[in-house]
Amino acid sequence: xxxxxxxxxxxxRKSICDGIEIISKGVDAYQITxxxxxxxxxxxxxxxxxxxxxxxxxxxGHTIMHLSYWMDISQLTREExxxxxxxxxxxxxxxxxxxxxxxxxxxxxxxxxxxxxxxxYVQAITKITDIDYLSRERVRRSFLDDLIRFLKDTYGVKARxxxxxxxxxxxxxxxxxxxxxLAKVPIYVYAAWSDVRALNVVVSILTxxxxxxxxxxxxxxxxVDELSKSTMKKIMDASDKQISAFYGKQQEIRDYIENEIExxxxx
Amino acid sequence: xxxxLTDLEIDDIxxxxxxxxxxxxxxxxxxxxxxxxxxxxxxxxxxSISLLKVFWRQNQEDQLDFTVGLAYRFPDxxxxxNLIRCNGNxxxxxxxxxxxxxxxxxxIHRATQRYWEADPLKAENYAERTDRYxxxxxxxxxLCEIAHIGERNHGVRQLDEFKP
Numbered sequence: 348x349x350x351x352x353x354x355x356x357x358x359x360r361k362s363i364c365d366g367i368e369i370i371s372k373g374v375d376a377y378q379i380t381x382x383x384x385x386x387x388x389x390x391x392x393x394x395x396x397x398x399x400x401x402x403x404x405x406x407x408g409h410t411i412m413h414l415s416y417w418m419d420i421s422q423l424t425r426e427e428x429x430x431x432x433x434x435x436x437x438x439x440x441x442x443x444x445x446x447x448x449x450x451x452x453x454x455x456x457x458x459x460x461x462x463x464x465x466x467x468y469v470q471a472i473t474k475i476t477d478i479d480y481l482s483r484e485r486v487r488r489s490f491l492d493d494l495i496r497f498l499k500d501t502y503g504v505k506a507r508x509x510x511x512x513x514x515x516x517x518x519x520x521x522x523x524x525x526x527x528x529l530a531k532v533p534i535y536v537y538a539a540w541s542d543v544r545a546l547n548v549v550v551s552i553l554t555x556x557x558x559x560x561x562x563x564x565x566x567x568x569x570x571v572d573e574l575s576k577s578t579m580k581k582i583m584d585a586s587d588k589q590i591s592a593f594y595g596k597q598q599e600i601r602d603y604i605e606n607e608i609e610x611x612x613x614x
Numbered sequence: 615x616x617x618x619l620t621d622l623e624i625d626d627i628x629x630x631x632x633x634x635x636x637x638x639x640x641x642x643x644x645x646x647x648x649x650x651x652x653x654x655x656x657x658x659x660x661x662s663i664s665l666l667k668v669f670w671r672q673n674q675e676d677q678l679d680f681t682v683g684l685a686y687r688f689p690d691x692x693x694x695x696n697l698i699r700c701n702g703n704x705x706x707x708x709x710x711x712x713x714x715x716x717x718x719x720x721x722i723h724r725a726t727q728r729y730w731e732a733d734p735l736k737a738e739n740y741a742e743r744t745d746r747y748x749x750x751x752x753x754x755x756x757l758c759e760i761a762h763i764g765e766r767n768h769g770v771r772q773l774d775e776f777k778p
Contacts, residue, residue: 380706380718387723388739390706392679407675408649409704415652415671416681416696424648448649449675573693 350395350402352377355458362462363469369395379404383469385413391472393465401456404468408448410475418479429594433478441471450475490569491524491538494593498525498536501601505529512558521554526562527604530611534604535562537586538593540569545578552585563587563607567600618734619686621727624697627686632657632666633764649674657684657763665689668757672750679704682753683723684761696738698761699723700753707741719743720753722760 352369359367359379366382375397383391392409395402411420423434424445438444444451452468454461498506510526511519527534535555539545545568552564566586568574574582582589588603590596619627634655644651650673657666665687673679683699700722701707707716711728721741730737747753757763 382708384708384710386733386736386739388708388710388736388741389701390708392705407679407704408673409676409679411648412650412671412673412679415647415650416669416683416699417694420648448647575689 350377350397351458355461358458358462359465363466379465381469383473385476387416389413391469393468393472395454400453402454404452404454404465406450406472410450410472411448414476414479423475423478430478434475437471437474437478441467441474443468443471490540490593494536494538494567495525497593497597497600498527502527502529512555512560515558516554521551523551523555529604530608532611533562534607535564537564537566538569539566539571539574539582542574542578545574545582549578549581549585563611565590565600565603565607567593567596569593618730619695619725619727624725624727627666628684628697628761630659630661631762631764632659633766634658634668636765636767639765644670644672646674668754668763670750670754673704676702676704677749678702680750680753682750682757684757684763695725696723697725698757699738700744700747700757701741702750702753709740710736711739716741716743720745720747 511522
């Protein structure tokens with residue numbers, strides 16, 4: 348495949364936007380500069396290169412290295428989990444291959460379709476750089492709802508969400524996220540996803556104790572590593588049991604609750 | 615907790631005298647992961663107990679694609695913020711608020727209050743071009759200069775540790 352840089356430049360500018368330039372960088376390697384930037388203002392790095400099978404786009408490993416300034420990238424590339432799922436989903440959706448830190452997209456031979464491929468490649472980089480932000484926000488927003496749904500699906504009407512003491516707290520100021528009536532002593536389940544939220548959970552637990560309620564408390568965290576040491580101490584002192592995450596630990600939560608039921612039945 | 619620093623606080627952390635031990639620098643081995651090399655160096659300060667570190671990233675495909683940064687950890691958390699990053703010239707840079715653009719220059723990022731207020735994810739968006747280094751070793755040397763980072767040898771550490 349012969350590459351006419353002028354024709355390709357004009358084609359990319361016309362099909363995507365002005366501000367795209369192609370700069371020769373050695374043998375069969377061209378850097379494509381674009382007006383697309385990461386959150387910190389640094390521009391995307393995109394190269395057009397050629398090997399035996401034809402032309403391809405690569406970021407030379409810059410995108411993943413750039414992400415590593417803020418996040419542990421093994422969460423994307425090595426581990427099971429939400430971020431790795433998102434990463435692999437983006438690669439599949441945009442037909443991008445991942446190899447040794449590099450995002451690689453093979454290009455067709457006809458120059459007219461390169462614009463569409465280039466756009467898809469830019470979109471893939473954008474989506475990948477959004478993973479950390481998106482996954483955190485998504486987890487924060489849906490964590491409590493997901494926890495309530497999980498407990499209701501598992502325990503049915505014995506799981507009452509946003510339960511509050513009818514005698515002392517009609518407005519639900521100190522509401523329990525989910526009250527489980529599975530044994531003679533109920534289990535109060537709370538979701539904690541931030542420092543402020545964790546302190547609110549501590550206040551709720553201590554208030555219910557102050558009202559002389561007989562219960563066991565279970566706090567389930569997301570982003571427990573963001574809690575300050577002082578908050579961590581308070582929640583450790585106030586709660587009977589904590590589990591460090593919800594996503595991926597549902598079986599552990601079920602097992603703990605079953606053990607609690609057995610223990611309370613035996614006492 | 616409010617993860618925010620004013621310009622004065624950022625300046626204070628950057629200008630505060632800091633040091634690393636020669637042994638720690640030698641122990642800071644490069645690790646290769648996903649197409650780049652990385653390493654970290656813990657910093658110390660006689661004036662405070664705040665957690666600071668220098669971090670390096672070097673792209674294995676492109677010697678001019680690197681960063682050497684100064685990171686600060688908020689007390690009692692695992693939340694880090696990068697206060698300075700000395701970058702290579704592998705890419706362009708855009709200062710969003712100033713509408714200015716650097717075209718593949720070596721450049722230095724610096725966290726600022728105005729970018730933090732605009733978006734916490736973009737605190738270190740602002741960058742200026744530099745001609746004070748042109749490779750990663752020079753970038754570390756220059757970071758030490760602008761962030762007031764000195765070197766101490768192991769003997770000094772032993773004396774400090776046994777001070778009454």
